[in-house]
Amino acid sequence: MTQTKQFGPLTRLLMNDAAGRKLLLVLVLMAVFIPLSNLLLPEGSFFHVSTYTMTLLGKYLCYALLAIAVDLIWGYCGILSLGHGAFFALGGYAMGMYLMRQIGDRGVYGNPELPDFMVFLNWTELPWYWLGFDQFWFAMLMVLLAPGILAFVFGALAFRSRVTGVYLSIITQALTYALLLAFFRNDMGFGGNNGLTDFKDILGYSLQSDNTRAVLFVASVLALILGYLISRFIVTSKLGRVLVAIRDSESRARFLGYRVEHYKLFVFVVSSMLAGVAGALYVPQVGIINPGEFAPINSIEIIIWVAVGGRGTLFGAVIGAMLVNYAKTYFTGAFAELWLFMLGGLFVLTTLYLPKGVVGLWAQLKEKYQQKKYQAEAEDNPPALNTETQSKAAPEQQDKLNFVQGEKV
C-alpha cells in the first residue's frame, strides 16, 4: 500500500463501513486536537488535556492496535492466540533496546557502550544481538521482524501440522510462558527481572518533554489508523473471504482446494507485526518494558478486550480495548479489590450473553426484531425444510449451529 494509491482503495475500504468511518474521524480529530490543547492551552483551561491524560490515551491507543491484531486472527480466522502479548512485548523490547542505547553515558555507571544492567553483571562487551540497536531504522526493522519471524516459525510449524482450536490456544500460551521465563533470566541480556527502563530520549528528543509526548501520541493514532486500514484491506479482500471461510469450517475450505495453512500463516504474521508495532509505541510512552508483559494473563486480557468490543468487527476491537482499559484504570484506582471480580465477570457475561460484544448488542436487538417479523411472515408460509432438521438436532449441536450462524458477518 503506497501512499499514492491510497485514495482509490481508501474509499473502497470504507464504503460499507459506516462505523469504521466514524472511528477514523474520531481518531483524526483526536490526533489534531488533543496534542494542540495539551501544548497550546494554559493548564487551568477547561479544554486543556494534561500530559498524563494524553499519555494514558496514547497507551489505550496502543492497546487498541493490539486488539485489532488479535481480532484479525481470532475474529476473522478463528485462531485464538493466548500468546499475543508475546509479540507485543517483543516489539516493545526492540524499541526498549534502542532507547537503552540512546541513554549512552548518562547511565548510573556512565558506560557509553553498555546499558547499566550489563555493567552491573560485569559484562565487558555488548552481546551480538544488541548490535545495531543504536540505529533507529534498525530498531524499527526489528520491531517488525522480531515478532514476525517468531510468528512465522511458530505458525509454520503449528498450522502445517494442523494444530487447531484449543490445542493451538494452549501452545500459544506455552509459548508466551516460555518467553516469560526466558526473559526473567539475567543471562539473556535483556535486563532480567527489571527489564529495560530509565529511558532518556528518542531520536534526540527528551522523552520527558510534552512535545515528544504529543508526537508519540500522534504516532500512536496514525499507527492505529494505518493498522485499521491494513486490517480492513485484508478482511475486505478476497483473501479475507477465505479467512472467514476457514474460521467457519476449516476442513471445508481445505477440501475446496485452499491451502489453509498458508492463509493462516500470512494473517498470523501480519497480526504479530501489528502487535509488535503496538508494543514499540507503548514502551516510550510508559517508560518501561519488563518480562511481566509476557505473562499469560496479559495475553488473555487482550482476548477479553476483543470479546467485549465485538469479535469479528475491527472497530469493535478498538472500542473494547478502550472501554475495558478505561474501566481497569478507573477500578484499580478506586476499588482495587473489585477489579478482578469485574474482569472475571466480564469474561463470563460476555461469553454467555454478548457473543458479539458491545458492538453486536445493537445488531442483536435489531436481528431479534427482524426475526419476529420473519416468524410472523413464516406463519403464513410453511418453514423451510432445512430449519426443521436443525431444530431436531441434539441441544449441544444446536447451540453450535446457532453460534456458527450468528457468527457470520
Next chain:
Amino acid sequence: MFTLFRRVFFAVLLLSASHNLLANNADTQPSLTELSQQLISANYKEKAALADQIALIEDDQTIVILQALLDSRLYYVKSNGQLLLVDSSGEPDSAQDAFTLQAVTGLGKRDIKKIGVNNSLRVALRSLISRAQISSKHKSQRMAAAQNLLKSSDDIDRAFIDQALQRETDNSVAEVLHLVRALMQLKADQTEERIEGLTALDGALYPEVRAGLSEFIRSFSDEEKLSRKNEYQLAQTTLTDIEKLVSINGYIENLYFGLALGAVLLLAAIGLAITFGVMGVINMAHGEMIMLGAYTTYVVQLLMPEHIGLSLVVAVPAAFLVSGLVGVLIERGVIRHLYGRPLETLLATFGISLILQQAVRSIFSPLNREVATPEWMAGTFMINPALELTWNRLYIIIFSLMVLALLALVLKRTLFGLQMRAVTMNRPMASSMGIKTGWVDALTFGLGSGIAGIAGVALSQLTNVGPNLGQAYIIDSFMVVVFGGVGNLWGTLVGAMTLGVANKIFEPLAGAVLAKIMVLVFIILFIQKRPRGLFALKGRAVDNG
C-alpha cells in the same frame, strides 16, 4: 613422634583398663556415681584413670558425663559434692543433677565449681567417648560413633579401631569402621598398607572418604607422582570410581525428584484430562480448584490444630467435596450453556478463575498461608551416604498412584464410569441410548474438579498455599494433557511422569528455568508431530471441524 607417644599412652590406658576390668570382676563393681564422685578430688592423672574406669560402665549416662567433662560442663556443688551438668554458658540456673537430670535450683555462681580438664585428658576423653559409644548396646549409637570417627579420625588409634572391628557384629557399622581404618592406613608409612587402605576405600560413598582421598592425592609432590606411580594411579582411579558412583546416585536422586514432580503433575492434570476428555471442555479454572483444595487443607488444620496428622486425612475428602461442589456449580451455571464452543468455554472459565482467585484473596488475604506437615511426612530416609530421599515426596508418589488407580476403577467398574465413557465416545449415541448426558457432564465435571482439590491437598505439603497456587500448575497440567493425549488415563500418567522427569533431568544441566523452557519448547515441537498427543483417543468426539 607424637603418634608414638599416643600409642604408648594408649597402651598404658588399655593395660590399666584391662587391669581394672580384672579388678572389677574380683570385687564388686564400683558404680558410675561413686567413680564420678571421685573426680572432684582427683588430680589430672587420677582423673584419666577414673575416666577410663567410667568408660567401662555400661550405662547410657556414662557418655553424657564424659562428654560434659570434655566440654568443661561438669560442675559440683562445693557444700555437698553433688555433681551437676551446666550448659556451656556456665550459668548455675541451667544446672541439672548429673545422674537424674533433674533441674537443681537455688545455686549461686560461687556455690559451684567446675571439674577442670587439661589437654592430654581431653585427648584421652575423646577416644574414651568414641570407645564408649562404639561399644554401646545400641546399634544407632555405634553407627553414630563410627560416622563421627570418619569425620575426625585423627585423635584415635588404629589398635582401637581394630579392636572395635573385632567386636562389631553389625555389618553396616563394621563397614564404616573399615572405612575409618582404611583412611588411617592412607597415612601409614608402608606402601603396602597404604595400598591396602586404597583398595578398601573403593566404592565408598561418604563425602569424608572423598575428602580424604583427594587430600591424599594432593599430598603427592611431583617427584612422588613418578616414584610412587602405582599408588598415585590407584588413588586416582579409586576417586574417579567413587565420583562416578556419586553422580549415578545424583541421577537417581533427580529421577526421584522427577517422579515426585510427575506425581504432582499427574494429580493436577488428571482432573483436567477427565473434563477435557469427556466433555471437550477446557477448564481454565482448574488451577483454582487445586487452590481451593489447598485452602481446604489449611482450614481443616485451623479447625483441628491438635491433630495435624489426622487433619491431612480429613482434608482429602473435604477438599474433594469442596472443589467438586464448586465444579458442579460452575458446570451448571456457566459451562452448560457453552457446549460445542470450546474457545468461549475457555474464556468463561478463565473469568471464573479470576473471580475465585480474587475471592480467596479477599477472604484469606493475599499472603501465603503455611500448612503444617505432619511428623510422619517430614524428614528423609537414607539409602546410601550419597542418596537421601525425603519422605513427603515418596508419600505423594504413592498417593497419586492410588488416586489414579481409584479413578481407573471408577471409570472401568462403575455404572457412572460406563456412562461417562459412553458419552466420551459418542455423545449423541449415548444420549439416544437413554443416558442423561447433562447429568453425566455435571458429575464428570465435579469428579475432575474434586480430584483437582485432592491435588491441592498434596501440593499444600510441598509449597506454600497462596491465591496464585493454581496458576503455577495450570500451564504444566495442560502440557501434560496435550502431551499424553486427551481423555486417556495412561496417557496422562506417562505424560506427567515424562514431563516431571525431563524437567528434573535437564535441571542440573541447564538450570531450573532453562529446563522448563526446554520442556515447553519440546512440547510445542512434539505437538507438531502428534497433534493429538501420545495416546490419541479413538472416537467420534475427537474429529471435529
